Amino acid sequence: MDHATSQDPLWKPYSVLVVDDEPGMVSFLQRALASRCGTVDCAGSVEAAEPLLRRHLYDLIVLDIALPGRSGIDWLLQLREEGFAGDVVLMTAYADLDTAIEALRAGAADFLLKPFSLAQVLNALQRCFERSRLLRENFVLRREVSERTFDVEGVVGQSEAMLAACERLKRIAPTPATVLLTGESGTGKEVAARALHRMSARASGPFVPINCAAIASELIESELFGHVKGAFTGAKQNREGLFYYARGGTLFLDEIGELPPAAQAKLLRVLEERRVRPVGSEQEIPIDVRVIAATNRDLKTEVTAQRFRQDLYYRLQVVEVTLPPLRERPEDLPLLVEHFMAQLVPALGVPRLALDARTQARMAAYDWPGNVRELRNFVERSLILGWFDLGPEPEVAAESTGSALESLEAVEKRHILAVLAACDGNKSEAARRLGISRKTMDRKCQAWGVGDAP
Structure with a gap:
C-alpha cells in the first residue's frame, strides 16, 4: 500500500497514544504521526500512560511489550478486561512465534517487529483506522435500525409549499452550513435531514x-460527547459519544428544543470550536461533523422565555427550512398514500x-394533526383492515370535517388499545409495534384514561 494514503484527512479525527521507554522510538513515532493524526500523546511506561488514558478517549495505542514495570501485554490484558475498545498495536525487538x-490472544490488532520502517507503521495504523471506520458505520446502522420509527426513502410531494421546501434543501445541501429544520411534529423533518445528507x-x-x-x-x-472511565457513577469504562461516531458525516439533533441548559452551553462551544471534550476528560478531540437540528417548538419564543440560549439559536439557524403541515398541502395526499402503499404492501403481504375520489375528498x-406520520400509520392500518376506514359518511356536508376527525380518532384509539391489549399492557412493546415513541403512547393513554403499565 502506498503510504501516501495515510495522509488522507480522515486520519485527522483520530487520536493515538504511544507508550515506549526508548526516546528515539518515541521521537520517531511522534514526528511520523503528529502531522497525520489529530492527537498524538506519548508516555514512557504503563504508569505514565494510565493517567493519560483516564483523561482522553484514544482511538489507538501503539504499545511496546518490554517496558519498565508492567509489560505491554499485561497492560493490554487489563485494558481489555476494563472494556477498552480501541485498537492496540504492539511493538517489540525480541519477537518469536510464541x-x-x-500478543494476538491478548487482543492486539497488529504486531510490529523493531526496527520497522515508516511505511510499515503507517500501513498498520491505516488498517486499524479502516477497521475503526467500519465498526463506527456498523454501530450507526444498528442504532438506526433499532430506533427508526418513520422510514421514507425521500421527500414526497408536488404541492407548491413542498416544492419550495425541496428547492431550498437542494440549494443548501452541498454547503457545509448548519441547518435548522422547523415544522409541526410528523412533517418529515428527519426525512429532510436524510435528504440533505444524501445530497x-x-x-x-x-x-x-x-x-x-x-x-x-x-x-x-455523555450520549453526545462521550465520557471517560470514572467520570460519574456507573461510568465503568471509556465511551465515545455520537459526535465521535458521526465523524466525516452528519449528526441530526432532533427535538433540539428539549436539550437541557448545560448541554446547550456545551453544544454551542462544540459548534464554535469544532472540538469535543468527553465528560470527565481534560482533553478535546477535533471533530469533522455537519450538524442538522430540528424542532417543532418556536425557538424564538423559547429564547424569549429564557428556556433556550439565544447564541445557540443563532448558531443553529444559519439556514432554516420550515416543512409545511399536511393540512396545507392536501394535493399531496394521493402521492403519499401511493408511496406508503408501495412500501407497506410487500412488508405486510396484503x-x-x-383510492377513489370520495375517499380522497x-x-x-x-x-x-399528526401530519405525514399519522397518514403513514393510517395507510398501514387500512391495508391491514382491507379498506380505508374513515368512519360513517357524514349526513351534513358542513359537518364532514368534524365527523371525519372524530371517526379517525376513534379508529386510532381502537387500534392502539387493541395492540396494547395484545402486548399484555406493555406500553413500550406496543409503541414499538405501532411505530410511535413511548412518550406518544403515554400521552395518548393518559388522554384516554388508560392506567399506568410497563
Whole structure:
C-alpha cells in the first residue's frame, strides 16, 4: 500500500497514544504521526500512560511489550478486561512465534517487529483506522435500525409549499452550513435531514440521528460527547459519544428544543470550536461533523422565555427550512398514500387498496394533526383492515370535517388499545409495534384514561 494514503484527512479525527521507554522510538513515532493524526500523546511506561488514558478517549495505542514495570501485554490484558475498545498495536525487538501468538490472544490488532520502517507503521495504523471506520458505520446502522420509527426513502410531494421546501434543501445541501429544520411534529423533518445528507459531499459518511427528548437530561452530554472511565457513577469504562461516531458525516439533533441548559452551553462551544471534550476528560478531540437540528417548538419564543440560549439559536439557524403541515398541502395526499402503499404492501403481504375520489375528498377534509406520520400509520392500518376506514359518511356536508376527525380518532384509539391489549399492557412493546415513541403512547393513554403499565 502506498503510504501516501495515510495522509488522507480522515486520519485527522483520530487520536493515538504511544507508550515506549526508548526516546528515539518515541521521537520517531511522534514526528511520523503528529502531522497525520489529530492527537498524538506519548508516555514512557504503563504508569505514565494510565493517567493519560483516564483523561482522553484514544482511538489507538501503539504499545511496546518490554517496558519498565508492567509489560505491554499485561497492560493490554487489563485494558481489555476494563472494556477498552480501541485498537492496540504492539511493538517489540525480541519477537518469536510464541510472543506473536500471546500478543494476538491478548487482543492486539497488529504486531510490529523493531526496527520497522515508516511505511510499515503507517500501513498498520491505516488498517486499524479502516477497521475503526467500519465498526463506527456498523454501530450507526444498528442504532438506526433499532430506533427508526418513520422510514421514507425521500421527500414526497408536488404541492407548491413542498416544492419550495425541496428547492431550498437542494440549494443548501452541498454547503457545509448548519441547518435548522422547523415544522409541526410528523412533517418529515428527519426525512429532510436524510435528504440533505444524501445530497451533500458527506453522503459516503455516517448519518447519526438522536432524539434529544428521548434521553434523560443527566445522560445527554455523555450520549453526545462521550465520557471517560470514572467520570460519574456507573461510568465503568471509556465511551465515545455520537459526535465521535458521526465523524466525516452528519449528526441530526432532533427535538433540539428539549436539550437541557448545560448541554446547550456545551453544544454551542462544540459548534464554535469544532472540538469535543468527553465528560470527565481534560482533553478535546477535533471533530469533522455537519450538524442538522430540528424542532417543532418556536425557538424564538423559547429564547424569549429564557428556556433556550439565544447564541445557540443563532448558531443553529444559519439556514432554516420550515416543512409545511399536511393540512396545507392536501394535493399531496394521493402521492403519499401511493408511496406508503408501495412500501407497506410487500412488508405486510396484503393487496393494494384503490383510492377513489370520495375517499380522497374525505381525507382532504381531515386536518391530520399528526401530519405525514399519522397518514403513514393510517395507510398501514387500512391495508391491514382491507379498506380505508374513515368512519360513517357524514349526513351534513358542513359537518364532514368534524365527523371525519372524530371517526379517525376513534379508529386510532381502537387500534392502539387493541395492540396494547395484545402486548399484555406493555406500553413500550406496543409503541414499538405501532411505530410511535413511548412518550406518544403515554400521552395518548393518559388522554384516554388508560392506567399506568410497563
